[in-house]
Amino acid sequence: MMFEYSAGAFIYRNDGDGGNAKRLFLFLIKPNNDLDVPKGHVEEGENAEMAAKREILEESGIEAEFIPGFMAYTEYYFYMDGKKVLKKVRYFLSKVSGSHVKISYEHKGYEWLEAAAAIRKLHYRNMKELVAKADEYAEKHELMLKLNREYANLPAKAERWRLSKRFVPGEGPLDAKVFLLGQAPGLNEDKLGRPFVGRSGKLLDTMISKAGLKRSKVYIASAVQYYPPKNREPTKEEIALCRDFVSRQIAIIKPEYVVLMGNTAAESMLDFRGVETRHGEIIEKDGVKYLVTLHPAAVVRFKKKGRMMEDDFRLLGRLLRKK
Numbered sequence: 001m002m003f004e005y006s007a008g009a010f011i012y013r014n015d016g017d018g019g020n021a022k023r024l025f026l027f028l029i030k031p032n033n034d035l036d037v038p039k040g041h042v043e044e045g046e047n048a049e050m051a052a053k054r055e056i057l058e059e060s061g062i063e064a065e066f067i068p069g070f071m072a073y074t075e076y077y078f079y080m081d082g083k084k085v086l087k088k089v090r091y092f093l094s095k096v097s098g099s100h101v102k103i104s105y106e107h108k109g110y111e112w113l114e115a116a117a118a119i120r121k122l123h124y125r126n127m128k129e130l131v132a133k134a135d136e137y138a139e140k141h142e143l144m145l146k147l148n149r150e151y152a153n154l155p156a157k158a159e160r161w162r163l164s165k166r167f168v169p170g171e172g173p174l175d176a177k178v179f180l181l182g183q184a185p186g187l188n189e190d191k192l193g194r195p196f197v198g199r200s201g202k203l204l205d206t207m208i209s210k211a212g213l214k215r216s217k218v219y220i221a222s223a224v225q226y227y228p229p230k231n232r233e234p235t236k237e238e239i240a241l242c243r244d245f246v247s248r249q250i251a252i253i254k255p256e257y258v259v260l261m262g263n264t265a266a267e268s269m270l271d272f273r274g275v276e277t278r279h280g281e282i283i284e285k286d287g288v289k290y291l292v293t294l295h296p297a298a299v300v301r302f303k304k305k306g307r308m309m310e311d312d313f314r315l316l317g318r319l320l321r322k323k
């Protein structure tokens with residue numbers, strides 16, 4: 001069988017502000033009046049992302065940046081010169097601020113449509129499902145942006161702030177099945193503004209693989225998303241100050257499991273400490289399933305504890321596969 005690869009993107013913008021804002025997606029109108037999104041062949045020497053950006057520029061005049069974490073594919077068969085071809089299309093998600101579009105000769109026009117209106121107009125079921133998926137992801141992206149803007153403003157609002165002022169937000173796909181919660185950023189994370197990039201991060205990657213997952217498929221955050229100077233443990237007050245933000249991040253992502261790594265994470269979400277005696281437990285609270293385990297730093301320090309954490313991540317893998 002022959003294969004053909006294409007790449008494109010769902011491009012959206014917010015029309016209006018606040019509660020009345022509408023989310024509009026860009027659709028190009030083909031000569032037969034069907035709607036499509038900018039997309040085209042992945043040429044030799046290109047990857048999907050490069051191809052999608054080039055096609056978007058050619059077909060809409062937009063220089064797109066992609067929202068990390070969104071992954072959508074379709075595939076379908078067609079016949080070319082009597083031969084069956086499997087075509088795979090990878091879609092990205094992009095947000096733009098303006099409504100200006102410059103179409104190419106390939107299309108006769110364009111429309112900015114809300115997802116529901118587009119779904120009514122589109123013919124193919126897979127395209128309808130993809131628009132719904134892109135809309136859902138865009139909603140999560142907008143909610144997370146708003147929440148993280150508020151969280152990033154915390155040092156300016158607090159009366160007494162003893163943590164670093166650099167916000168280190170969670171990272172990963174907003175539709176992840178697993179939300180990993182650590183303690184607080186370390187010095188490396190504070191420098192780079194990303195969670196788990198140091199030695200604990202390396203160990204965490206190994207644990208993630210024990211669950212049959214990849215880092216790019218899980219959401220990773222800390223119970224306190226600011227570096228405590230000298231790498232001290234966050235205080236009770238600091239944990240409490242950040243608790244609501246973490247709960248709201250979990251509510252946006254709606255993972256199947258939240259993995260509480262270490263005592264700070266367990267205290268933050270379930271108000272207990274002593275993860276080494278309770279590791280491997282699944283605890284359900286307010287509709288969220290938590291799996292208790294150790295913090296990777298504990299394993300970096302005491303290699304012998306690795307077995308406990310590994311067992312917990314293997315359990316996580318089995319639970320995910322059971323569904």
Ligand code: URA
Nearest residue numbers: 182183184185195196
């Ligand atoms: N430990 C954490 O708990 N979070 C990080 O981001 C890094 C190390």
